[in-house]
Amino acid sequence: MAVGVEVVASAASASVELRGAPPARTPHELASLLRVAGMPEAGLRATAMWLVSGRRESPHTRIAYVRDVSWWVSWCAARGCVPATATTAAADLYIAALKESGLARASIGRRIAAVSSWYTYLVREQCAAINPFEGAERPRLDTQASRTRGLSRDQVTAILRHAADHESARTYALLWLMFATAGRISSILDARIEQLSQDRGHQVLDLAIKGGQVKRFAIPPAALAAVQRYLEEREHPRDGLLFVSRTGRRLGQSYAWKLVNRVARAAGVTHAISPHSFRHSAITIALGDGRPLHVVQDFAGHADPRTTRRYDRARDSLDRSPAYELAAMVTPEQDQEHPQRH
Incomplete structure (x- = not known):
């Protein structure tokens, strides 16, 4: 069992850098990367349609999706895995590699969501048999606070x-x-x-x-x-x-x-x-x-x-507690006149 865990951990380790400059920044660069990874032309055409549909109408949103998908495609290309036939096991290993890379949980979740959206479209267009990221476990986001360095x-x-x-x-x-x-x-x-x-x-x-x-x-x-x-x-x-x-x-x-x-x-x-x-x-x-x-x-x-x-730094401040206003609404008159009486 321990040997099996070591094998999986070794396979998940990223020989491809998963941080820094993305492998592709434009749709054209993503298409070139997909060709290197063995994606058929039908898949390339479907990808082009996916990038201009749905929520990706904004140029900046489109580029963000290109970057997030390019990490996965690059990871596949380095392992000889064709994206169109990728398995759920490959997707799980990729997610493990993302976690090992030290990326923030929000960044990992965004990359998984982008690739899953892409696969949903490919499956619909019959350019992929399955969405290997469907049902994949995504890292829990820190909903307590934003990690951005703010200013007073x-x-x-x-x-x-x-x-x-x-x-x-x-x-x-x-x-x-x-x-x-x-x-x-x-x-x-x-x-x-x-x-x-x-x-x-x-x-x-x-x-x-x-x-x-x-x-x-x-x-x-x-x-x-x-x-x-x-x-x-x-x-x-x-x-x-x-x-x-x-x-x-x-x-x-x-x-x-x-x-x-x-x-x-x-x-x-x-x-x-x-x-x-x-x-x-x-x-x-x-x-x-x-x-x-x-x-x-x-x-x-x-x-x-x-x-x-997540931005509310004073959420736990006692000064903002509604307890005082709530008590004032129901406190009997005699207790309001003599607040110290027990």
């Missing part, structure tokens, strides 16, 4: 103050929108000038969110002023991308990562952060300030309130 209220203020005094108008506007909308960086970098408008007295910005949908965000005066100042420097363009480089190109996410860390360090933040830290901090601060969960959930665009709850 004072740190966000310090970063914005530093940006206002020492950075470009573009940087200041970008940081403000990242926090004020709690938007994902990909959505903000895709934002267009013509999506700025008014709605019932509110200044708003329409941003593309997950699933190819569009969500309307209120833009507070300070954030709007920062955006207007930036657009004034660009001589009031009427349309096109909101944030562009000096040559007019879309800013990349790698640029945003370097930018937020540089500005944060200059403002006194000692730990590394990411663009997502601003989204994380906005949600956390809103919850800590006592905003109702359903309001913050809608603000964050979470489909499941349990996701929003």
Whole structure:
């Protein structure tokens, strides 16, 4: 029995790197990888159709699925396993390899979900006999807290103050929108000038969110002023991308990562952060300030309130306990007049 366990563990060990740069970043690269892994042409055509259907209409969502599927295909290719005929045993070994690689449970769950969705489509199109990931055990997610390195209220203020005094108008506007909308960086970098408008007295910005949908965000005066100042420097363009480089190109996410860390360090933040830290901090601060969960959930665009709850750092605070208000509702008058009487 022990020997059998060792064999399985050895087979699960990843000779293929399962972290870092993904094997494929585009549909074309994924197609090339599938050919190397022995996928028939019918499977390639079905994969192309899968990538543009369902929830993958958004270009960014599509690329995310490409990356997640490419890890599995690369793993198969290294072992001479044809994805179209992969077995449940192969899927289980792959999941074991993902766990051994040290990936976060959320990342493992996302990769499994992406590959399972792909196989469901392949089976429907008769390009695979089974979905080897159907019913596979996925790692339990930590629903208690988000692992993103966040920022305190004072740190966000310090970063914005530093940006206002020492950075470009573009940087200041970008940081403000990242926090004020709690938007994902990909959505903000895709934002267009013509999506700025008014709605019932509110200044708003329409941003593309997950699933190819569009969500309307209120833009507070300070954030709007920062955006207007930036657009004034660009001589009031009427349309096109909101944030562009000096040559007019879309800013990349790698640029945003370097930018937020540089500005944060200059403002006194000692730990590394990411663009997502601003989204994380906005949600956390809103919850800590006592905003109702359903309001913050809608603000964050979470489909499941349990996701929003992960950001609630003060969930166990006794100061927020409803016990006091509940007791006040039912305490007899004489006990209210003499609270210390026993």
